[in-house]
Amino acid sequence: MRRFFYMIMALTILFPIFMVDRAQAQPNISVSAERAVLMDAESGRVLYEKNAYDPTLIASTTKIMTAIIAIESGMMEEKVKVSKRAVYTEGSSIYLTEKEKIPLKDLVYGLMLRSGNDSAVAIAEHVGGECRRLCAADE
Numbered sequence: 032m033r034r035f036f037y038m039i040m041a042l043t044i045l046f047p048i049f050m051v052d053r054a055q056a057q058p059n060i061s062v063s064a065e066r067a068v069l070m071d072a073e074s075g076r077v078l079y080e081k082n083a084y085d086p087t088l089i090a091s092t093t094k095i096m097t098a099i100i101a102i103e104s105g106m107m108e109e110k111v112k113v114s115k116r117a118v119y120t121e122g123s124s125i126y127l128t129e130k131e132k133i134p135l136k137d138l139v140y141g142l143m144l145r146s147g148n149d150s151a152v153a154i155a156e157h158v159g160g161e162c163r164r165l166c167a168a169d170e
Contacts, residue, residue, distance in 0.1 A: 060079050062081060064081070065081075065082060065085075065087075066081060066082045066083060066085060066087060067079070067080065067081040067082075067083075068080045068081075068083050090122075091146075093151070094142055094143070094146065094151055095143075097142060097151050097154055097155055098139050098142050098143050098154075100158055101135060101138070101139050101142075101154045101158050102139065104135075104158045106135050106157070106158060107134070107135050107136045107139070108134065108135070108136065109134070109135050109157070110132040110133065110134055110135075111132065111133055111134070111135050111138055111153050111154070111157040112130060112131075112132050112157075113127045113128065113129060113130065113131045113132075113133065113149075113153050114129070114152070114153065114156055115129050116152060116156070117149050117150075117152040117153040117156065118149060120148045120149045120151075120152045121148065122148040123145065123146045123147055123148055124145075124147055124148060124149045125138075125141035125142075125145050125147035125149060125150050126149075127147075127149045127150065127153060133153075135154065135157060135158075138150045138153055138154050138157075139154065142154060
């Protein structure tokens, strides 16, 4: 009888523990970005994602890489002669004019602060050397 009593007491105490509804936490996160990922820095576990696997263009990443290459080139004080191709590049612009001479440093600022596609092309041509060949032919 005593054993039966202890078993009933144990079940009475433990029953609520096993019956707890273990609901998944619903993230109450709202982001305006088209895609987002929130990760735990230590474990790398994804805590939240929004359209994380949708294919997308990498324009911003390309602009960042263009800026890094320009900065690391050691040409930041050089003047860049803006090409026709740079001026007529589609998308966001810092409104360069053809044959304008502008310091590379200013183009990098225009690239990173205004997201200027024209600036990106002018930087790429100058640092990559193509504009030196093309612009020299124009002079």
